[in-house]
Amino acid sequence: MEQQGWFYRFLLWRERKIKEKHFILILSFMVGLLTAAAAILLKNTIHLIQHLLTGNFTDSGANWLYLLYPVVGILLAGLLVRYVVRDDISHGVTKILYAISQRKSRIKPHNIWSSLAASSVTIGFGGSVGAEAPIVLTGAAIGSNLGRLFRMEQKTLMLLVGCGAAGAIAGIFKAPIAGLVFVIEVLLLDLTMTSIMPLLITSVTAATVSYVFTGTDAMFKYLQTDVFEMARIPYVLLLGIFCGLVSLYFTRVMNKVEGIYRRLGDYWKKFLLGGATLSILIFLFPPLYGEGYDTIGSLLNGQYDHLMDASLFYQWNENYWGIVIFLGLILLTKVFASGGTNAGGGCGGIFAPSLYLGCISGFVFAHTSNYFAFTRFLPEKNFALLGMAGVMSAVMHAPLTGVFLIAELTGGYEMFLPLMIVSISAYLTIMMFEPHSLYSMRLAQKGELMTHHKDKAVLTLLDRNSVIEKDFQTVSPEMSLGDVVKVIAKSSRNMFPVVDGKGMLQGVVLLDNIRNIMFRPELYNRFHVAKFMVSAPARIELNMPMEQIMKIFDDTKAWNLPVVDTEGHYIGFMSKSKIFNSYREVLVDNFSED
Numbered sequence: 001m002e003q004q005g006w007f008y009r010f011l012l013w014r015e016r017k018i019k020e021k022h023f024i025l026i027l028s029f030m031v032g033l034l035t036a037a038a039a040i041l042l043k044n045t046i047h048l049i050q051h052l053l054t055g056n057f058t059d060s061g062a063n064w065l066y067l068l069y070p071v072v073g074i075l076l077a078g079l080l081v082r083y084v085v086r087d088d089i090s091h092g093v094t095k096i097l098y099a100i101s102q103r104k105s106r107i108k109p110h111n112i113w114s115s116l117a118a119s120s121v122t123i124g125f126g127g128s129v130g131a132e133a134p135i136v137l138t139g140a141a142i143g144s145n146l147g148r149l150f151r152m153e154q155k156t157l158m159l160l161v162g163c164g165a166a167g168a169i170a171g172i173f174k175a176p177i178a179g180l181v182f183v184i185e186v187l188l189l190d191l192t193m194t195s196i197m198p199l200l201i202t203s204v205t206a207a208t209v210s211y212v213f214t215g216t217d218a219m220f221k222y223l224q225t226d227v228f229e230m231a232r233i234p235y236v237l238l239l240g241i242f243c244g245l246v247s248l249y250f251t252r253v254m255n256k257v258e259g260i261y262r263r264l265g266d267y268w269k270k271f272l273l274g275g276a277t278l279s280i281l282i283f284l285f286p287p288l289y290g291e292g293y294d295t296i297g298s299l300l301n302g303q304y305d306h307l308m309d310a311s312l313f314y315q316w317n318e319n320y321w322g323i324v325i326f327l328g329l330i331l332l333t334k335v336f337a338s339g340g341t342n343a344g345g346g347c348g349g350i351f352a353p354s355l356y357l358g359c360i361s362g363f364v365f366a367h368t369s370n371y372f373a374f375t376r377f378l379p380e381k382n383f384a385l386l387g388m389a390g391v392m393s394a395v396m397h398a399p400l401t402g403v404f405l406i407a408e409l410t411g412g413y414e415m416f417l418p419l420m421i422v423s424i425s426a427y428l429t430i431m432m433f434e435p436h437s438l439y440s441m442r443l444a445q446k447g448e449l450m451t452h453h454k455d456k457a458v459l460t461l462l463d464r465n466s467v468i469e470k471d472f473q474t475v476s477p478e479m480s481l482g483d484v485v486k487v488i489a490k491s492s493r494n495m496f497p498v499v500d501g502k503g504m505l506q507g508v509v510l511l512d513n514i515r516n517i518m519f520r521p522e523l524y525n526r527f528h529v530a531k532f533m534v535s536a537p538a539r540i541e542l543n544m545p546m547e548q549i550m551k552i553f554d555d556t557k558a559w560n561l562p563v564v565d566t567e568g569h570y571i572g573f574m575s576k577s578k579i580f581n582s583y584r585e586v587l588v589d590n591f592s593e594d
Contacts (some may be wrong), residue, residue, distance in 0.1 A: 011151060022195065024156060027146060028163045028198035032205025035139040035167030039206070040213055042116050042138075043172060047191075049124025049289055066283040071127020071275035077118040078345020085114045090342050093133050093349065093439045096165060096187060106148070107161065111141035118347035124379070125284055128337035131171060133349020139168030158497070159195050160251050161567040163185055163202040171206035173219055175408035178401060179203040185398040186439065220293070222300045222410035226379035228418055235378055236386060239365050240422040244429025245388025246331065246361050249428070250354070250395060251438045253335045261343035274344015281337045284312060286329050288337045292356040299363045299384040300410065301572045324368055325359045349451060350438060354395040355409075357387050364389020389419045390426035397437035398432070399423040468563050470572040474499045475529050477506055481517065482524030484509065497562055497570055498533045501553045505546050505562055505570040535560050540574055549574065 014023060043431065053069055058344040081089055087253060089095075099107055143164030170179030180196075180203050208250035253278045261270050282288045287295045287307055299306055304323055313326050338353045354408040366383035393402030402423040407413050434441075475484055475498055487496065494511035513531055517523050537556040539551055540563045553561065553576050563571045 012496065014150075020156075023150075024152075024159070024198055025201055027152075027160060028201040029205055031143045031146060031160060031163045032167045032170075032202040033140070033209060034142045035164055035202070036134075036171035036206040036209035038112075038116060038138050038142070039135050039168060039171035040210060042120055042135055045116075045120040045212075046124045046131060046290070049120065050126075053125065054289070063099075063281075066286060066289065067279045069124035070128075070278045070282055070289075072121050072460020073127050074275055074278065074341060074344045074346035075271065076125070077122040077347050078267070079128075080118055080121070080349070081114070081345070082267065083109055085118075087114075089114050089118060089134075089137070089347055091133070091439075093136055093186065095137060095438055096161065099140070099144070099161065106157070107137070107141040107144040109145050111137055111139065112145065113138075115141075115347060115573065122341060122346035122348050123290050126278075127341040127346040128278060128282065128288045128290070128292070128334065128347055129341045129346065129354070130291050130350065130352025130355075131348065132169070132351030133174050134347055135168045136165045136349070138172075139164035139166075140375075143167075160199055162195070163198050166199050167202040167205070167206035169405075170203040171210050173405060173409055174207050174210045174214070175219075175405055176200075176203040176207040178408050181403045181404050182398065185401050186396060186437070219409045219413040220297050220300055222381070222385060222412055224383055224412060225415055226381065228415060232378065233418070233421065235369065235383075236418045236421045237425050239362060239383060239386055240390050240425025241429050242365055242490040243358060243361050243387055243422065243426040244394045246357060247354070247391050247394030247426065248433050250350075250357060251434055251441075254339055254350070254438060257336060257339035258343060267345070271344050272338035274342075274346075277340035278344065280335055281333050281340075283515070285326070285333065287330060287333060291352040293352070294385075296356060296359045296388070299359050300381055302381050304363070320371065324364055327364050331357060331360055331364070333442065342372035350360050350395060351392075354392045356389030358388035360383045360387070361391055382418075385410055385415060386418055386422045390422040393423035394426040394430040395438055397427065397440075402426075417454050467574055468572040469575060472497055472573050474570065475502060475509060475534070477528070477530040479529045480525050481514070481527040481529075481532075482521075484514070484529060485518050485524065488518070495560055495573070496585065497573070498529055499570045503569045505536075505539070505564050505568060506530075507535050508562065509533050539564050540570075541566060542571060 018026075074092060081087070087108065087110065095107070095111075115137045117133035119129075119131050123129060140161045141164065143160035143162070144157055147160040152160065165187055166183045167181035168179070169182050173179075178529040180199050183199060207300055247483075261274065264270050264273065286309075295307060308325065308326050313322070334353060334357055338348070338350065341348055362383040362385065363380050365387065366378040366380040368381070369378050388409075389402040389406040392400040392405065398403070399420075400423075405417070405418045406419060407416060412419070472493055473496055475487055475496050477498055477500060481485075484496070488511065490505050496509040496511075498506040498509060499504055509529060509532065511536065517527065517532075537558045538552050538561055540561050541551060542563060542565050544552075553559075558576075559574050560575045563574055565571060
């Protein structure tokens with residue numbers, strides 16, 4: 001109680017002495033420090049586990065422990081989540097998008113540590129996923145809970161969630177610009193001048209802390225030995241299209257794989273399938289072990305002769321096409337390894353897999369092209385770098401993030417023009433087939449995704465239940481005209497839903513349609529509702545997204561439409577005027593400038 005009293009007095013002092021906008025800057029600085037510490041801890045823990053487990057592996061022949069380690073990793077992570085955390089911590093970025101989409105921005109406190117623990121075990125033991133999505137969720141949880149601790153209101157909480165995500169990206173990649181751009185492109189809706197400064201402070205703080213403790217070198221060592229020539233622009237465009245198609249394959253197959261695991265239902269069935277898939281693939285293709293950053297570093301420096309070592313394919317080293325076939329098989333199987341890791345009980349994201357696939361895609365594209373005499377010489381290192389930006393931009397639907405992240409990760413700032421070309425072409429390629437990124441696809445299917453389009457965002461924020469009107473008097477198909485007239489006398493409405501004994505909506509009675517007979521008592525027992533009721537222009541199902549509901553109103557030109565559940569039971573009515581009034585309230589409450 002004494003501690004609570006002290007903290008309460010501090011909050012009162014802060015409200016009197018420190019302006020809100022200044023205190024937000026202080027909080028953003030604190031978020032930067034904490035997210036950087038979390039990122040450094042996660043990276044070092046993963047590397048320590050990997051070193052302890054694989055430090056004595058031989059480079060020639062197969063290492064049979066590849067069959068065991070990944071299974072142990074996802075088992076430990078799964079048991080931690082299942083019996084200690086007791087909450088779903090997978091798909092970190094999707095969880096943040098959902099928190100923002102609900103305008104609650106409340107992320108559970110356990111996400112500050114649970115994602116770190118589960119992902120470090122998963123990836124350290126060889127899970128074929130990345131640490132970035134878990135650290136982004138950790139950063140967002142830090143921002144959300146720090147804001148709640150100091151009793152910040154909802155708009156500030158949302159900003160601090162964004163600060164946490166930006167700090168996590170900046171801290172783990174040492175890429176402050178990419179952290180800021182990631183939040184703008186992937187997470188937040190509208191960015192104002194008041195929100196840019198806290199995001200910048202968090203990103204710069206987190207990157208600076210990482211520089212202090214891990215050095216100022218870029219995450220991947222890359223030395224550009226071939227100057228980019230303008231004559232290679234057509235090949236860069238083709239690479240972008242290729243990366244877009246690789247991303248489309250990864251996105252769609254990942255959705256299919258997750259669906260298969262979901263249908264299994266039982267945790268242990270998913271673990272057995274995921275563990276078996278992951279261990280077999282890593283045994284066949286050792287570069288699938290962990291994040292794959294060692295493979296990226298090798299390809300960026302033109303050192304790929306050793307990639308098939310410690311695998312069953314090591315005898316292909318001397319064959320020009322051997323490396324192409326080997327890496328091509330990895331392109332096809334990486335999605336199954338990543339999907340099996342997460343669905344089998346592990347914890348990780350698609351950040352690292354997209355970088356990994358992009359680097360391999362760029363290298364395979366250039367290496368294959370260089371075999372033919374009519375193709376101009378394409379620097380394989382440069383195209384491996386460009387491929388990283390292409391696949392990341394397409395998978396995340398975030399071309400600016402792809403450009404700035406790869407430039408900051410590698411120090412390849414001289415490649416800005418081709419980075420932009422390949423990112424845009426890859427992004428446009430996948431947009432022709434998939435309107436949403438892998439992160440947002442699940443929310444979009446439920447109609448819970450916030451977008452940068454303000455009208456759509458407001459519609460998403462509207463609570464469907466709040467615009468359902470339930471004061472309509474119901475009638476049954478067997479009721480006589482006389483009984484209906486009695487109902488009309490008690491109602492202020494001119495529309496009456498017809499509901500049978502099981503609660504199913506059969507149609508509607510319109511006052512205008514019976515006005516010419518309702519004042520003739522001699523007809524009261526001759527006409528029944530089933531004879532003069534009509535079908536509704538359309539029905540709204542309770543789980544429909546608001547954007548789809550508004551489209552139905554526009555298509556039917558109706559002002560009132562009945563609402564039913566998925567089985568057709570009557571619930572109430574929605575009116576266009578009620579939706580418009582709620583729309584204005586949400587717009588004022590959530591999108592008015594401070």
